Amino acid sequence: MAEQFILARENGRSIPKEDRIFGISNRAKEAIRQKGADAVVNGTIGALLDDDGKLIVLESVDEVFRQLAPEDYAEYAPIGGLATFREAVQKAAFGNHVPEGYKQAIATPGGTGSLRNVISAYSSPGDQVLTSDWHWAPYNTIAGEIGRSVATFQFFDENRAFNAGSFASKVAELLANQGSLVIILNTPAHNPTGYSLTLQDWDKVIGILCEEAKCGKAIALLIDAAYIDFAGDEDEYREFLPKLAALPENVLPVMAYSLSKTYTLYGARCGAMICIAKTPEIAEEFKRVCEFSSRGTWSNSAKLAQVILTKIYEDPELLKRVDEEREKYRNMLIARGTAFSEEAEKVGLEIVPFDAGFFVSVPCEDPDALSKKLEEQDIFLVPLKMGIRVSVASLSEEKCRRLPEAIKKTME
Numbered sequence: 217m218a219e220q221f222i223l224a225r226e227n228g229r230s231i232p233k234e235d236r237i238f239g240i241s242n243r244a245k246e247a248i249r250q251k252g253a254d255a256v257v258n259g260t261i262g263a264l265l266d267d268d269g270k271l272i273v274l275e276s277v278d279e280v281f282r283q284l285a286p287e288d289y290a291e292y293a294p295i296g297g298l299a300t301f302r303e304a305v306q307k308a309a310f311g312n313h314v315p316e317g318y319k320q321a322i323a324t325p326g327g328t329g330s331l332r333n334v335i336s337a338y339s340s341p342g343d344q345v346l347t348s349d350w351h352w353a354p355y356n357t358i359a360g361e362i363g364r365s366v367a368t369f370q371f372f373d374e375n376r377a378f379n380a381g382s383f384a385s386k387v388a389e390l391l392a393n394q395g396s397l398v399i400i401l402n403t404p405a406h407n408p409t410g411y412s413l414t415l416q417d418w419d420k421v422i423g424i425l426c427e428e429a430k431c432g433k434a435i436a437l438l439i440d441a442a443y444i445d446f447a448g449d450e451d452e453y454r455e456f457l458p459k460l461a462a463l464p465e466n467v468l469p470v471m472a473y474s475l476s477k478t479y480t481l482y483g484a485r486c487g488a489m490i491c492i493a494k495t496p497e498i499a500e501e502f503k504r505v506c507e508f509s510s511r512g513t514w515s516n517s518a519k520l521a522q523v524i525l526t527k528i529y530e531d532p533e534l535l536k537r538v539d540e541e542r543e544k545y546r547n548m549l550i551a552r553g554t555a556f557s558e559e560a561e562k563v564g565l566e567i568v569p570f571d572a573g574f575f576v577s578v579p580c581e582d583p584d585a586l587s588k589k590l591e592e593q594d595i596f597l598v599p600l601k602m603g604i605r606v607s608v609a610s611l612s613e614e615k616c617r618r619l620p621e622a623i624k625k626t627m628e
């Protein structure tokens with residue numbers, strides 16, 4: 217593939233000429249420009265939009281932003297983040313279900329930064345990182361950038377349930393072949409399927425990891441919680457957290473928390489990696505290694521959203537307003553997802569097990585061909601390896617209701 221590049225080095229990565237999602241999204245925007253928004257379905261966008269296709273920004277958060285002083289955003293933040301942010305983000309991430317253990321939170325540029333640094337800290341070059349077969353494609357990019365790759369287990373078994381058997385055998389296989397293992401579980405409201413691990417699924421995951429950890433190797437369990445506040449009741453969807461305490465010392469749970477969706481601060485690039493360690497030494501090591509990596513990648517993270525979160529958690533009234541405002545939009549999102557899955561069932565369109573969140577996935581044989589045919593009808597969705605992804609976050613309930621039939625007909 218050397219001829220693809222003039223001066224740049226490919227270094228084992230597969231670097232496309234155009235980001236696929238942005239390519240489709242651009243064609244969707246062009247169609248909207250020519251034919252009008254009503255005539256086009258743009259289900260490609262990974263952000264919450266209102267029924268007119270406009271980005272939703274929480275007003276309560278925006279008000280805090282507008283009251284900031286220049287030093288709140290212009291000044292450098294410490295490498296690991298403001299001390300007040302490191303406290304506040306743990307409250308935001310854990311809510312009323314604080315897991316037992318020694319916690320350290322380090323600021324990152326979005327959840328993406330957490331993924332990058334945890335992979336870097338707990339795996340070695342050449343290692344494989346484990347996640348489900350349905351997964352957010354950038355995991356491959358993030359791992360590939362630092363000389364790792366992604367291995368997958370089957371997310372669902374033939375009964376459309378979490379495939380604990382496949383998970384167990386992949387964990388065992390990888391641990392037999394490498395010195396440590398990073399596992400990424402994106403839950404609740406998984407991208408691209410909308411699946412949330414149930415409490416029973418979590419019991420299985422924890423049981424398997426307790427067993428596999430007997431080999432003594434290090435396992436980092438990275439919980440990608442980017443959509444945790446859009447799955448449903450914030451409290452209920454955090455009930456799994458105390459279960460993590462059952463893991464042995466050599467399994468380190470880390471939550472990759474993001475402010476992108478929860479506070480509609482996508483572009484402010486703020487998140488945190490939060491470890492829940494069994495010993496203070498393991499927590500301290502996490503902090504030391506991850507801060508070192510931060511210094512060598514993005515240096516310090518942007519201060520702006522760290523200050524915003526601090527201010528929200530310093531003011532109970534404001535926090536209440538933010539939570540209530542988000543709840544209103546979350547209910548809107550849930551209604552869209554429900555509309556899509558209800559209609560899919562009615563018209564006999566198979567979807568991947570869905571619970572909640574920004575996306576629904578439709579399994580199919582040839583996702584590229586299906587997506588192309590849909591584009592001819594001005595329906596823009598994202599083709600994945602095993603199906604197509606519909607962003608219900610970016611479509612009105614009415615469009616979500618109409619879409620399953622159109623997809624079903626096109627498939628036939």
Ligand SMILES: Cc1ncc(COP(=O)(O)O)c(C=O)c1O
Pocket residue numbers: 262325326327328329352402406407440442473474475476482486487
């Ligand atoms: C599954 C998943 N993880 C992590 C992220 C990280 O987003 P950010 O870096 O904006 O926090 C996203 C964003 O789309 C995502 O879909």
